[in-house]
Amino acid sequence: MELLDWIVLIGTLAFIVGYGYWKTTGSKNVEDYILGGKQAQWWTIGLSVMATQASAITFLSTPGQAFHDGMGFVQFYFGQPIAMVFICLIFIPIYHRLKVFTAYEFLENRFDLKTRTLAAVLFLIQRGLGAGITIYAPAIILSAVLGWKLETLNIVIGVMVIIYTVSGGTNAVSVTQKQQMFVIMVGMFSAFFLVMSYLPSDIDFSKALKIAGANDKLNILDFSFETKSRYTFWSGITGGFFLALAYFGTDQSQVQRYLTGRSVRESQMGLIFNGLLKVPMQFFILLVGVMVFVFYQYNSSPLNFNPAAQAAIENSEYSTAYHQLQEEHKDLEVKKKIAQEHYSAVLDVKDYEMIVAAKNRIQAINKAERINRDKAKEIIAKADPDIETNDKDYVFIHFILNNIPTGLIGLLLAVIFSAAMSSTASELNALGTITTMDLYKRNQKGEKSAKHYLNASKWFTLLWGIIAIMFANFASLIDNLIQLVNIIGSIFYGNVLGMFLIGFFIPYIRRNSVFTAGVLTQIIIIGIYYFAIHIHDAGSEKLGYLWLNFIGCALVILLALIFETTSRSGKMIGLRK
Known part of the structure; x- marks a missing residue:
C-alpha cells in the first residue's frame, strides 16, 4: 500500500469514529441510550438496518462466493422482502404498543420470566459468537494479505467500535452507519466500474455476461426440490423467509434499529425500504464477483488465493x-x-x-x-x-490489492473496515441492551435510578466488546465466512421465532409448555446440525442449513402443542378422578 492509501484509509475511519463520538456522546437516560429518544426517521432506520446486516463478511465473501459458485447465492435473500411485510404488519405494532426496550419483553408479557430469559440467553450466545466473527472475518483476511498481525487487527477494529458505541449508544450506531453505507456503496460501485474497464476492449458488459453464462456463473434460479442443496429457490423462500423473519423480527441487533422510529409508520417504512433494496444490493455484489471471474479469464490468477497457503507450501516437502x-x-x-x-x-x-x-x-x-x-x-x-484451503474469502481482496489504483485501495479497505464496524456496533449495542434490560434489570431487587441503568448499559456494552475481541482472537476460519455467520444464526433463530409466533397466534399454549419446547427444540436442532451438516463436507450434507430455520420454528410449535395438550388432558383426567 502507498502513502495515499494509508491517508484515505486512516482518514475515513478516523472521521467516522470521531464524528460518531462527537455527535452522540452524553445520553441523558437509558431510553436515549438504547432507543435514541425514538426520533429516527424511516430512511435512517432503513440504512441502519441494511448496514447492520451488511457486515465486512458480505463484501469479502460474497464476491468470492460468486467467483467460485456463481449467482445462485442470491436465492438466499428471496424470502426477506416477504418477511419484511410480515414484520411490519405483526411485530412492529405489538412492539410499539407495549413500549418495549427489547423484543424479549414481549415473551415475559405473554408467558413468563423464564421464557424471556431463555430467548435472551439464546440471543446472547449466537450474537456474541457473531460479534466475534464480524471482527475476526476481515481481520484474518487483511492479516494474511497485508502481513499485519491478526491480534492487532482484531483489537484495532474492536476498539474503534467500542469508542463510539459505548459513548453514544444507539444514536452513535445510527449516525455512523449512514456514513459507513455511503463509503461502502461508493467503494463497491468503484470496484465494479474498474473491473469492467480492465476487460479487453472488445468485451462490453453484454459479452462479459455471456462469458460468465458460458461458465455457469449466471444460474440464478434453482427450482429443484433437492434438500441437500444449500441454495435453491424453495430454500430461499422458506428457510430464507424464516431466517429473515427471525433475524429482523426477534434479533435485538435489528429490532433495536427500528424501535428507534418516531412512529409505527416510520419503522414500517424503514423496513420496507430495506426489503426493497436488499436483494438488488446483494445481486450487485454477486455481480461484482462474477465480473472479477470474467477478469481472471483474461488475466493470471494464483492457484490458491490465500497467501498464507502459498507461504506454507514454500517451506514444506510438497513444494515441488x-x-x-x-x-x-x-x-x-x-x-x-x-x-x-x-x-x-x-x-x-x-x-x-x-x-x-x-x-x-x-x-x-x-x-x-x-x-x-x-x-x-x-x-x-x-x-x-x-x-485454510478454501480461498473464497480471499478472491476479492486479492483483486483489490493487485489491480486497483493507488488511493482506491485505501477506499476499498475502508469499505471492509466500515462494514465490520457497522455490524459489530449494532451487535455490541444489542448485547449490552439485552444483558442490562432482560437479565440485569429484570433480576434486580429494589429500585435503581435511570442513571444506574444507563451506566450499566455502557459497562455491559464495553464488556461484550472485550469478549468479542477475545473470541475473534481465538476463532478459526471455517468454509466461507458469510455461510458461517448464517449457519450460526440458523441454529438458533428458528426456535426463538417459533416462541414469538406461539405468543402472537396461539393463545391456547401456556408458559411451561413453550419453555420446555424451546429447551428441547434447541437440543434437537444442534443435534441435527451436527449429524446432518457439520460432519459432512460442503456439497455432501444431508440437509442444507437454511432448512434449520423452518425445522426449528415448526418443531417448537409442534412440541409446545403436544406438551400443552398432554398437560390439559392430564389435568382433566385428574379432575374426573
Missing part, C-alpha cells in the same frame, strides 16, 4: 508437487484466454454450432482448472493442516 501444479495452471490460463477470445469472436459471427463448440471448450478448460485447484488444496492441507 505444488510448483508442478502451478505450471499446469499457467498452461491452462493461456489456453483459457485463447478459448475466451475465440468464444468472443464467434459470438459476433452468431453461428450457433460454433458458439456451442466454443462454449464447450471453455467449460472443459475451466473444469480442468477446478480439478487443479482441488489438487492444490489437498497438497496445502498436507503441508499444513491448520491453513
Whole structure:
C-alpha cells in the first residue's frame, strides 16, 4: 500500500469514529441510550438496518462466493422482502404498543420470566459468537494479505467500535452507519466500474455476461426440490423467509434499529425500504464477483488465493508437487484466454454450432482448472493442516490489492473496515441492551435510578466488546465466512421465532409448555446440525442449513402443542378422578 492509501484509509475511519463520538456522546437516560429518544426517521432506520446486516463478511465473501459458485447465492435473500411485510404488519405494532426496550419483553408479557430469559440467553450466545466473527472475518483476511498481525487487527477494529458505541449508544450506531453505507456503496460501485474497464476492449458488459453464462456463473434460479442443496429457490423462500423473519423480527441487533422510529409508520417504512433494496444490493455484489471471474479469464490468477497457503507450501516437502501444479495452471490460463477470445469472436459471427463448440471448450478448460485447484488444496492441507484451503474469502481482496489504483485501495479497505464496524456496533449495542434490560434489570431487587441503568448499559456494552475481541482472537476460519455467520444464526433463530409466533397466534399454549419446547427444540436442532451438516463436507450434507430455520420454528410449535395438550388432558383426567 502507498502513502495515499494509508491517508484515505486512516482518514475515513478516523472521521467516522470521531464524528460518531462527537455527535452522540452524553445520553441523558437509558431510553436515549438504547432507543435514541425514538426520533429516527424511516430512511435512517432503513440504512441502519441494511448496514447492520451488511457486515465486512458480505463484501469479502460474497464476491468470492460468486467467483467460485456463481449467482445462485442470491436465492438466499428471496424470502426477506416477504418477511419484511410480515414484520411490519405483526411485530412492529405489538412492539410499539407495549413500549418495549427489547423484543424479549414481549415473551415475559405473554408467558413468563423464564421464557424471556431463555430467548435472551439464546440471543446472547449466537450474537456474541457473531460479534466475534464480524471482527475476526476481515481481520484474518487483511492479516494474511497485508502481513499485519491478526491480534492487532482484531483489537484495532474492536476498539474503534467500542469508542463510539459505548459513548453514544444507539444514536452513535445510527449516525455512523449512514456514513459507513455511503463509503461502502461508493467503494463497491468503484470496484465494479474498474473491473469492467480492465476487460479487453472488445468485451462490453453484454459479452462479459455471456462469458460468465458460458461458465455457469449466471444460474440464478434453482427450482429443484433437492434438500441437500444449500441454495435453491424453495430454500430461499422458506428457510430464507424464516431466517429473515427471525433475524429482523426477534434479533435485538435489528429490532433495536427500528424501535428507534418516531412512529409505527416510520419503522414500517424503514423496513420496507430495506426489503426493497436488499436483494438488488446483494445481486450487485454477486455481480461484482462474477465480473472479477470474467477478469481472471483474461488475466493470471494464483492457484490458491490465500497467501498464507502459498507461504506454507514454500517451506514444506510438497513444494515441488505444488510448483508442478502451478505450471499446469499457467498452461491452462493461456489456453483459457485463447478459448475466451475465440468464444468472443464467434459470438459476433452468431453461428450457433460454433458458439456451442466454443462454449464447450471453455467449460472443459475451466473444469480442468477446478480439478487443479482441488489438487492444490489437498497438497496445502498436507503441508499444513491448520491453513485454510478454501480461498473464497480471499478472491476479492486479492483483486483489490493487485489491480486497483493507488488511493482506491485505501477506499476499498475502508469499505471492509466500515462494514465490520457497522455490524459489530449494532451487535455490541444489542448485547449490552439485552444483558442490562432482560437479565440485569429484570433480576434486580429494589429500585435503581435511570442513571444506574444507563451506566450499566455502557459497562455491559464495553464488556461484550472485550469478549468479542477475545473470541475473534481465538476463532478459526471455517468454509466461507458469510455461510458461517448464517449457519450460526440458523441454529438458533428458528426456535426463538417459533416462541414469538406461539405468543402472537396461539393463545391456547401456556408458559411451561413453550419453555420446555424451546429447551428441547434447541437440543434437537444442534443435534441435527451436527449429524446432518457439520460432519459432512460442503456439497455432501444431508440437509442444507437454511432448512434449520423452518425445522426449528415448526418443531417448537409442534412440541409446545403436544406438551400443552398432554398437560390439559392430564389435568382433566385428574379432575374426573
